[in-house]
Amino acid sequence: MTKTQINHLRELENESIHIMREVGAQFENPALLFSGGKDSIVMVHLALKAFWPQKFPFTLAHIDTGHNFEETILFRDRLVEDLGARLVVGSVQQSIDDGKATEETGYSASRNLLQTGTLLDTIETHKFDVALGGGRRDEEKARAKERFFSHRDEFGQWDPKNQRPELWNLFNGRMNMGEHFRVFPLSNWTEMDIWQYIYQENIEMPSLYYTHKRKVFNREGVWLAWAPFMNLKPDEEIVEKDIRCRTIGDISCTGLTISKADNLVDIIREIAATRVTERGSRSDDKRSEAAMEDRKKEGYF
Amino acid sequence: MSEFDSEAYLNMELLRFTTAGSVDDGKSTLIGRLLYDSKSIFEDQLETIQRDSMRRGNEHIDLALVTDGLRAEREQGITIDVAYRYFATPKRKFIIADTPGHIQYTRNMVTGASTANLAVVLIDARLGVLEQTMRHSFIASLLQIPHLLVCINKMDLVDFDQIVFEKIKADFNKVSEKLAIKDARFIPISALFGDNVVHPSKNMDWFKGPTLLQLLESIDITSDRNTQDPRFPVQYVIRPQKPEFHDYRGYAGRTAGGNFKKGDAVTVLPSGINTRISSIDRYKETGDQVHVSESVTIQLEDNIDISRGDMIVGSDNQPQQSQEIDLMICWFNEKALQLSGKYALKHTTREVRVVIKSIQYKMDVNTLEENTEDKTIRMNDIGRIMIKTTKPIFFDPYTTNRITGSVIIIDEATNETLGAGMIL
Ligand SMILES: Nc1nc2c(ncn2[C@@H]2O[C@H](COP(=O)(O)OP(=O)(O)O)[C@@H](O)[C@H]2O)c(=O)[nH]1
Numbered sequence: 207m208t209k210t211q212i213n214h215l216r217e218l219e220n221e222s223i224h225i226m227r228e229v230g231a232q233f234e235n236p237a238l239l240f241s242g243g244k245d246s247i248v249m250v251h252l253a254l255k256a257f258w259p260q261k262f263p264f265t266l267a268h269i270d271t272g273h274n275f276e277e278t279i280l281f282r283d284r285l286v287e288d289l290g291a292r293l294v295v296g297s298v299q300q301s302i303d304d305g306k307a308t309e310e311t312g313y314s315a316s317r318n319l320l321q322t323g324t325l326l327d328t329i330e331t332h333k334f335d336v337a338l339g340g341g342r343r344d345e346e347k348a349r350a351k352e353r354f355f356s357h358r359d360e361f362g363q364w365d366p367k368n369q370r371p372e373l374w375n376l377f378n379g380r381m382n383m384g385e386h387f388r389v390f391p392l393s394n395w396t397e398m399d400i401w402q403y404i405y406q407e408n409i410e411m412p413s414l415y416y417t418h419k420r421k422v423f424n425r426e427g428v429w430l431a432w433a434p435f436m437n438l439k440p441d442e443e444i445v446e447k448d449i450r451c452r453t454i455g456d457i458s459c460t461g462l463t464i465s466k467a468d469n470l471v472d473i474i475r476e477i478a479a480t481r482v483t484e485r486g487s488r489s490d491d492k493r494s495e496a497a498m499e500d501r502k503k504e505g506y507f
Numbered sequence: 508m509s510e511f512d513s514e515a516y517l518n519m520e521l522l523r524f525t526t527a528g529s530v531d532d533g534k535s536t537l538i539g540r541l542l543y544d545s546k547s548i549f550e551d552q553l554e555t556i557q558r559d560s561m562r563r564g565n566e567h568i569d570l571a572l573v574t575d576g577l578r579a580e581r582e583q584g585i586t587i588d589v590a591y592r593y594f595a596t597p598k599r600k601f602i603i604a605d606t607p608g609h610i611q612y613t614r615n616m617v618t619g620a621s622t623a624n625l626a627v628v629l630i631d632a633r634l635g636v637l638e639q640t641m642r643h644s645f646i647a648s649l650l651q652i653p654h655l656l657v658c659i660n661k662m663d664l665v666d667f668d669q670i671v672f673e674k675i676k677a678d679f680n681k682v683s684e685k686l687a688i689k690d691a692r693f694i695p696i697s698a699l700f701g702d703n704v705v706h707p708s709k710n711m712d713w714f715k716g717p718t719l720l721q722l723l724e725s726i727d728i729t730s731d732r733n734t735q736d737p738r739f740p741v742q743y744v745i746r747p748q749k750p751e752f753h754d755y756r757g758y759a760g761r762t763a764g765g766n767f768k769k770g771d772a773v774t775v776l777p778s779g780i781n782t783r784i785s786s787i788d789r790y791k792e793t794g795d796q797v798h799v800s801e802s803v804t805i806q807l808e809d810n811i812d813i814s815r816g817d818m819i820v821g822s823d824n825q826p827q828q829s830q831e832i833d834l835m836i837c838w839f840n841e842k843a844l845q846l847s848g849k850y851a852l853k854h855t856t857r858e859v860r861v862v863i864k865s866i867q868y869k870m871d872v873n874t875l876e877e878n879t880e881d882k883t884i885r886m887n888d889i890g891r892i893m894i895k896t897t898k899p900i901f902f903d904p905y906t907t908n909r910i911t912g913s914v915i916i917i918d919e920a921t922n923e924t925l926g927a928g929m930i931l
Contacts, residue, residue, distance in 0.1 A: 214521035256802070351589060351591070373618055373621040374622060374910060378922070
């Protein structure tokens with residue numbers, strides 16, 4: 207009998223590819239939510255692998271808060287062009303201009319929460335029946351019980367108490383008109399797996415993940431990037447630091463890491479030594495203990 | 508992982524396990540302890556737990572709070588669904604399917620068990636082998652979890668007494684004789700104080716075996732999958748509309764059993780047409796072999812009409828084909844299983860309609876008795892049934908292949924997943 211040993215990154219890859227193909231087969235009009243962050247870049251890589259030599263049957267969808275790092279948008283546009291992929295952008299600014307969303311005010315104002323409405327609108331406008339997301343169960347405790355195939359009612363809402371049981375590798379993507387699914391192929395990956403995989407596969411990453419000099423300020427222990435639309439408190443001071451992003455999100459709530467890591471091996475070393483979760487550096491999750499759960503129920507990523 | 512060693516890391520194995528135990532046996536504490544002692548809890552998580560522990564008036568940090576999930580559960584003080592946890596040691600990466608022990612237990616445990624290599628079964632040392640222990644072991648054997656680690660917990664409350672441990676072990680072996688458990692091991696632990704969880708116990712020097720984590724890191728899982736019977740359910744047909752791949756026609760899927768090589772004689776079901784494998788492709792490479800559980804794209808020598816739901820199998824090793832199928836079923840829905848009821852059924856990548864032809868018996872999961880009088884299969888019940896499908900399916904018994912031997916039953920009106928079946 208031949209013994210087959212597959213390393214865990216290959217196994218995670220096999221699982222994620224399987225799920226992406228299920229999405230390609232079970233749905234009519236899938237979107238892949240693309241934020242320009244590492245998880246969504248890995249998702250695109252897996253989608254390429256899953257359908258090669260055919261193009262992947264997903265439309266990339268970016269929910270743009272208008273408060274992005276410039277590098278993210280440049281990276282996104284180049285990737286889309288290289289792949290010849292279709293991209294749609296859901297704009298939070300547009301939602302605000304249309305009066306569908308109200309900008310937060312105050313020092314910790316962020317457009318992070320406003321993304322939910324724009325996301326749901328984008329899904330509706332383009333008639334997407336499924337949105338692939340890069341969420342991982344290790345990120346946050348409300349995500350820990352998210353299914354691979356997560357059913358959303360006609361209001362886009364998640365009902366954590368009434369999820370479909372998910373067994374073996376049988377995924378039930380059946381739904382009624384007006385409902386949709388969120389599918390999370392990276393559910394079983396950890397932050398460490400993601401970086402190891404990026405290293406193993408030699409996947410190109412936006413420069414923001416590597417060390418660079420940037421104007422930053424410190425708020426309650428978290429380093430934030432300075433941008434013209436950020437409201438500084440009187441005692442907050444803009445300084446220049448060697449920093450890198452551990453996650454990439456909306457500028458207003460992406461905590462930065464003081465770091466000199468300029469290559470993948472150093473980044474992986476840094477993560478191995480870190481004693482704070484990835485989400486711990488995001489001020490959006492600190493708002494309240496159940497913040498993520500509440501956002502997810504409403505239809506957040 | 509202090510120093511990053513790329514080779515070692517890239518060769519790490521993945522082990523999936525589930526925990527089984529009744530309420531208060533110490534499952535949450537045990538998982539918390541495993542994560543805490545293996546240094547898998549981050550500082551910000553620990554701070555939250557410390558704060559929560561104090562708020563609840565606990566003197567010590569309550570490790571059970573590590574696995575605390577959604578707010579509803581926090582409010583009720585119980586966990587209500589399957590949640591997944593991750594940790595890694597330099598030897599392996601672990602995925603824990605954390606299943607709470609209360610009334611909905613069967614449904615949750617079955618779900619967690621379906622993908623597990625191993626189950627950790629907890630027994631309270633003060634209470635010994637109870638009816639629930641039987642139920643947990645039965646589900647583990649029904650779902651064919653290859654390895655069982657029986658942890659006799661709360662040893663601190665029985666003075667770390669070896670006699671207590673040996674008696675429970677003997678009792679367990681007696682009741683589990685009726686079950687198809689291939690590999691069971693026993694460990695005396697205290698989840699609360701950490702004895703024999705990650706570190707060997709100083710209080711039980713009579714126990715010479717490995718700790719729980721040592722076992723989790725070392726148990727051989729390479730033969731847990733079916734490597735004998737070549738099965739490849741077609742998931743998706745790859746037809747690039749590109750000039751350089753003009754005639755390309757590939758069948759994408761994940762190998763459900765055995766291995767395939769270029770040149771292998773294969774049969775395509777349901778058509779029964781024989782052909783050979785011409786190549787086995789991965790991203791940007793055309794290769795010549797695939798092992799079980801790998802996702803690849805297969806090309807065949809002959810141009811045959813194949814679509815999703817078909818299965819490519821070894822010509823000299825074919826699965827069973829039938830429209831009448833015997834199943835053990837676990838039911839998950841408040842609406843009971845209807846005799847003569849019609850449902851949708853998913854099996855590998857195939858979807859068919861089924862009608863329930865007969866219900867042989869309902870299993871009393873606590874006593875393992877077959878109830879042939881009350882045969883109504885309700886939520887959390889397990890029973891034996893026969894179904895008839897509109898089209899044949901190609902299957903192996905669940906005991907030889909967990910992928911080609913499993914099905915789910917779906918409500919055609921609400922689309923809910925109602926039950927999970929294991930083919931006999
Ligand atoms: N003395 C002692 N108490 C324990 C041990 N393990 C768990 N407990 C306690 O048993 C109770 C139930 O534990 P918990 O982990 O919540 O059980 P669960 O319902 O199985 O998740 C809690 O009060 C724990 O502190 C142990 O090894 N020794």
